[in-house]
Amino acid sequence: MLKRINLEHILFLDIETVPEKERFELLDEEKKELWEQKSQYQRKDEYTPEEFYDRAGIWAEFGKIVCISVGYFNFRGDLRTFRTTSYYGDEAKLLKAFKNLLDTHFNAPKYLLCGHNAKEFDFPYIARRMIINRIELPYKLNLFGKKPWEVPHLDTMELWKFGDYKHFTSLKLLANILGIPSPKQDIDGSMVRQVYYEEKDIDRIVTYCELDVVTTAQVFLRLRGEELLHDEEIKKV
Template sequence: MNDFFEHLGDILFLDIETASLTAKFDELDERLREEWIKKERLIKTNTEGKIEPGSLYFDRAGIHAEFGQVVCVGVGYFQWKKKEKKLIFRSKVFSDPEERELLVAFSDLLEKKKWVLCAHNGKEFDFPYLCRRMLIQGVPLPEPLQMAGKKPWEIRHLDTMELWKFGDYKHYTRLELLASVFGIPSSKDDLDGSEVNATFHLENDLDKIKKYCSRDVEVTARVYLAMHPQLDEMEIEVTHSEELKKEHKK
């Protein structure tokens, strides 16, 4: 049990929220507009008939790193208080009007410690998206996101969705569904992932997105603990720290 808690403190749970690069398709760089139209033809939709070029941009561009941007990164980790037999979950959300500054701040945190990264569907979305946007923004990849040339077991990435698959590669499970089956409070009371782009571009409400992102990180962490039933009765105290990146040093 002690070994579990020691390793638990090395896991950095994270979640990213993304939006399209621009609020309107015609504001996109001309070359990117041409490329989006080509990609748009490959996107499967229920739309019948001809699709107007650019009509899917606002709703779909944010999930593609070449046409989207990271608007916030939520992170959190557990601290084990042995005497009190209590877990403290500390979290923070990185955000900045300039995506590059946000990514640099997040990268600095990743270099503070030999973290194991954990996200829901992180191997398919969060981790590669972050890598692509960092390279586009000219930010060197921090060590935990450097995957080129590494053997699979050398990459310190965990994925709660992959853990739940138990080898079933065709099985996709939403984080909200896992939260439901484990009795974990929802993160989607005020906002859903499909509403992030409109909230960012039309409502200009980054704080609302940050709160949603922070809750998603906590839900991911709680789902991870739920996969270890021996910890069911463990008391968890949640705190939000603006100084998270200063709390860990090499």
């Protein structure tokens, strides 16, 4: 079935998120209480709500998106390229720009969105943050009333599960076992908050996010049994 999908009809994506505020004490009192309730199960008694706040970026209700990177294949005869671009900075602006991309270029039924663990994280996170920012959901993220086979989403982690719903495999591990060269990354997901708030280096985050998009595309190619992208085929636009 994967072989039947036209690679040019897939938009690969990844997002990077951080806590809504730089520090716990910057939240108002009601939000602090709500954070304490929301995080209680995960942190148990090991951390105070304040100590656990570094991880707030994983929840759309307490975090925000600082970067959305996308990538797509383009074929001209025998020439194959994979083009990447990113939207970053002010959340409302980047969400509107991403929505415009979907509405303008990837709105037709033939187009699919693809990410790693995206059905559990990226897709719902983007949709929730759009609603919070009072942005109308684009067709590709509006799942209300859609039947499962009508949802235009692909997930490389789900494809790797082969029906095993208990299985979780990180993108880094999947790339390793599939023989995909590991991109040279100077940060990982646990460092994004620090790089954003303390180092204020959004360019490092963008680079990291785009490399994950490329790796997701490489995993998809490997799952299809196709040749991996070479460095010269990857273009930043």
